[in-house]
Amino acid sequence: MKFTASSLAAAVSAALCANAWAIEPQSVKLSDGLTFTPTLEVSERYDDNFRAVEDGEESSWITGITPTFVLGALGRKSEYALSYSAASDIFHSSHDDDNTDHHLNADAGFEFDARNRLKLNAGYDKVEETASLDQNVENDKYTTSNLGGVYTYGAESSRAQVDFGANYEELRYQNSDHLNADKERDTTALSSTFYYRVAPKTRALVEARHTEYDYVSNDRLNSNNIALLGGLTWDATAKTSGTVKIGGEKKRFDDSSIDDKSGSLWEVGASWKPRTYSTFNLKTRRALDEGDNGASSIQSQSSTLSWEHEWLERLTSDVSYTYSDQEYQDIDRDDKIDTFGLGLTYEMRRWLDVGVGYKYSENDSSAPNESYQRNIYSLSFTASL
Template sequence: MIKRTKSIIALSVICATPTLYAQEAGRIQAGQFDLIPSFSSSMAYVDNVANARDNQSKIYSWRTTLSPELIAATEVDGNPVQVGYRLERGVYFSSSNDDYTDHFVEASGDFELNSRHRISALAQYEDGHEDRGTGFSIGSGLEITTPDTYKSSNLSAEYSYGAATTDGMLTFKARRQTLDYDRTEDAYIIRDRAKNMIGAEFGYQIGAATSMVVDVTKTFVKYDEQLDLVTRDNDETRVLVGVVWESTAATTGFAKVGYKEKDFDNEARGTFYGTDWEVGIDWQPVSYSTVRISTSADTFETNGEGDFIRGQNYSVRWNHDWLERVSTSFSVTQQNDEYVFNELDIVNRDDELMNYSAALNYQARRWLKFSTFYQYTDRDSNRDTIGYDRSEVGLTVEVTL
């Protein structure tokens, strides 16, 4: 899944009727449901719409986005349940071929059966797009006329056993993800796939605010069609061990490291063995300032070349409240992607993607927020046909009830 937060959801206008009335700030009561509408819009100048390579002509354009959202929340026997929808419409003033309309649907629920047993579930569906020059079309944004579109889904569930007063907690988890491009050319059909994951995580408290965790997952990747290619179907095994801590010396975070194996069904693609990790730390030196540091390493399915992608991510983000209504955020992210080929006569492709962003936020009213932002993206590669840079500067407006 590509936009994955627990509140992707939306509608542009709510028409009040006698049965609908404002229950509290940001909510409308409709029978057993609380409706939570919101709307955001942005205007930005983009200096490389199609992510053209460094030696190609670029498309410059203003872009506006409109994103209404609606969440319907309720409780079932005291357990929170919500469902929602979000629409995002993007319009480029000087490049109408890049206009897009994305749809997102999500439903989630958390159920506490008793003091020891809990279940959570999440379902997501996306009818989305990839900007030209991203995803499958990296390095060839000008060679296609419109953004690639796709359908994707994510179904996941977790069952946890253990009381809050006990030292140990065991969680079983399952997830299914699918990706299906709308285009029917062979180059797209061979990317359509499904991933089924099962796993378990055991946490044991070893200190007042620290727990040790062991996280084991098994993932089965199946492609819909491979035509005349050697199949990319594979099984992944991942074992991570680490710690989770809270409110220790103004920090909260987790750190896990372990083993990853990616075994292809066809021996011609071989088997990958490597080290994976997940680290996330929030440092809050004062109550109004937070620094978030994260890094991870994992394997991903290829979006074009090679057998798979070996990725490493590093990011730093700083959020600071200067005044009651004024805040800023800054972030730097580095993504290193190695496209791995098992053929001896092909050199692996190495990409480095740097992203820099900054935003100034002003909470004009409880229901109205303005943000100005700047974002710069730079991709370098050992392939001359891949590198590009792109910058955006703009203004976002968010409205709630």
């Protein structure tokens, strides 16, 4: 099977900014198999608590400007995508918080023959967050860099397939006076997933994972996670598609003074399309995440239900609700976060979308001074060639 132009288009589309999903970008053909796709999002939003704090809330109008550039290349048995975006935020009531986030990603896919395929990814992100645990001192400023890939053995039409994955990631902070230095770490993740077809469009799976966390200075939190999951994945049918993985995980710390942690683990993503113009999506996850604010780890559980509906040929709405429960381990803190989102997108032209949105977040925390409420109102324009 050869790579197709549509598969490259999917890679390009995934690289574009999240709010540009309705437009149909026009690519510039640089040469045979080589394309360049630019997009631009300009937004104006009002955030009534952009530091996400309980007391002393600060509000501001924020202008966002995000250009995105994607360079795609397509070969007979390979495909490549290089994307870069710069998300600039201008805080009209607090120019000291003006910042630009940079995101660079490179993807490559190879099909050596019908049974052997390889996908590679490398990424670099430089981010500044106004809503952070250290907002009373300095915004969190950090970079992440990663390199990984997945090798697949088995033809797509065969009864059995196996994936072997590996990923390495570095997290580094650029705050002054060594602020957040205790969070800096290197993460090495290995995984293997075995698939077995039990129906024409349904496969059972078993997945094993091993993740090593190596902290640069905070050796106390060095640990490794081992997880085993089983489940099902089914391709798009007339109405549904999705993947369900359920299992357990155990976290072992190198420091014997910290008790090992264990618990159930699940990842579910499913879509239901009762009509061609209406889609319901469910995502839910439970896992042990890395600790923060003095916690050895965080038992996280979140569920998101969203509904996308095309009311008219060019008018689409998106409604979502997320509930998150974060239990901080070895300290007395439990955050329960509700987030509600509502968006409306009008495709004014093939190359221009206009969107309006509203987002409400509320954190009910058991820790003092950690609860908050936050409202964000937005208007955006997304354009392409």
